[in-house]
Amino acid sequence: MAFRASLVRLNRAIVYTQNGEPSQVLSALTYKPLPPPAPDTVNIKYLLAPINPSDVNVVQGVYPAKPSLTSLVDGHSDVFVGGNEGLAEVMQIGSGVSGLAVGDWVVMTKSQAGTWSSARNVGAMDVLKLPRADGLTEVHGATMTVNPPTALNMLTNYVTLGKDEWVVQNGANSAVGQAVIQIAASRGFKTLNLVRKRPDLEELTTKLKDLGATEVLTYDDLADRSLTQKIIKDWTAGKGIRLGLNCVSGPDTTSMARLLGQDAYLVSYGAMSKQPLSLPTSLFIFKNLTSVGFWQSRWYKTHTRDDKEKLMQTLVDLVAQGKLKAPEHEILTIPARDSDEVAGQKVRDIFAKIAEGQYGKKVLLKIESSQ
Structure with a gap:
């Protein structure tokens, strides 16, 4: 039984199956290790993912951008995975992928990428390598693509x-x-x-x-x-x-x-x-x-990859020059040792507190994996 428990805890995502208040409809779902990446895709590990006001609106179903249903567990109904913005690290690279290496930091350029998770397989063209620079922290990276x-x-x-x-x-x-x-x-x-x-x-x-x-x-x-x-x-x-x-x-x-x-x-x-x-x-x-x-x-949808790379480079340069600070923040960890029931309740409690205005800072989720 202990062996089976370790298997189901390898990855986790914060998901929902219907729109509503996040404090009511969100839950945690564990899933197996990712298989080797298919051609033109990469396996990534999420490091941090913020909770933005628009993320709440997406879960409520009142935001123009809509996530896609995703199958994470065999035999389990498809789910929506929360989160649009986040910082990830490249873990494995599929054939045909260029410009990325294991260990690179990447950010999402595809809307509603499902960043409230520990690890995902994504298209190589849906992520952008984030240049490393002095002073660039995980918090900078996780909050770099929206505000x-x-x-x-x-x-x-x-x-x-x-x-x-x-x-x-x-x-x-x-x-x-x-x-x-x-x-x-x-x-x-x-x-x-x-x-x-x-x-x-x-x-x-x-x-x-x-x-x-x-x-x-x-x-x-x-x-x-x-x-x-x-x-x-x-x-x-x-x-x-x-x-x-x-x-x-x-x-x-x-x-x-x-x-x-x-x-x-x-x-x-x-x-x-x-x-x-x-x-x-x-x-x-x-x-x-x-x-x-x-x-x-809309800007991401209508601009070239080169435009996006230049945009990220400009922002990273500002960070390196000390001219763009990371937002005031609080990192909330969902531990790997928690059951899905416990993890889901923690997440719902976080969103209840956000709705009540109890967090005066940017909230970032760290979804732990036991890998």
């Missing part, structure tokens, strides 16, 4: 900003917001960062300025017309701000949009308020405002 690329692409794909030009963003304390601050600072851009009014505002302001934020204001501050006029006239020398980044929508984004100048872009990548984006028609008529949406998953 930092979103920040970098929004800062560079729409408006060519010069040194000392301004960017305004809401949700500035989010993971993307903090990446925007750091990447903008590395390029000499100034950032006006909007956050909710809160008891610890002074502490948050200090934290964001330590990352490189130029100014931090609350949404309530935008109600002061004299202040907004000062922002436009004095801070930007009357030019206004040419790039706004929105993850909130609703009335707060309407107020933020009024800070934008001639021929500006408002780039939306979220709607945390769950309210519509409403913009004054005058901004389009008299200021020629362009409002667009950005989704990093």
Whole structure:
């Protein structure tokens, strides 16, 4: 019996068979060692995988990206494996694969790759080698493909900003917001960062300025017309701000949009308020405002492998230069010694705490394997 127990514990994934609240529908499933990789595939071991807000939405069934059903255990119904982002290590390489070696770190470029697992077989073209660099940690790698690329692409794909030009963003304390601050600072851009009014505002302001934020204001501050006029006239020398980044929508984004100048872009990548984006028609008529949406998953689908490699290299270089920090985080381990029942309950408890706001940091899962 002990021998059989060791076999079923070799690999594990966090799975679900129907959509719903993660704290209710997720479970743990063990499966046998991976067979040798087929041609053009690699076997990988996941090192860390974050839990992003979009991951929760995927499990709930309200996110546009959908995972595929996967068969992990013979005779067991197909399951959805959770997780979109993560860092893995190459363990075995199938024939026909070039550019990868055993021991390489890789990140996922295929959406909904099922990263909440200990080991998987994946297509070689669905992963990207992550360049190693001084200061690059597993946490950097595990959080490299969603938030930092979103920040970098929004800062560079729409408006060519010069040194000392301004960017305004809401949700500035989010993971993307903090990446925007750091990447903008590395390029000499100034950032006006909007956050909710809160008891610890002074502490948050200090934290964001330590990352490189130029100014931090609350949404309530935008109600002061004299202040907004000062922002436009004095801070930007009357030019206004040419790039706004929105993850909130609703009335707060309407107020933020009024800070934008001639021929500006408002780039939306979220709607945390769950309210519509409403913009004054005058901004389009008299200021020629362009409002667009950005989704990093779509970028991966529409860009070449060379583009993706250049993107990762740029971000790794920023890490090596000390200009892009790993997010504040907490690593939660699901031990190999736990039964599926115990492991599943631990995972459901984690998501219940996330829903209650008990984690103020990025949560990363480490799914242990007994290999």
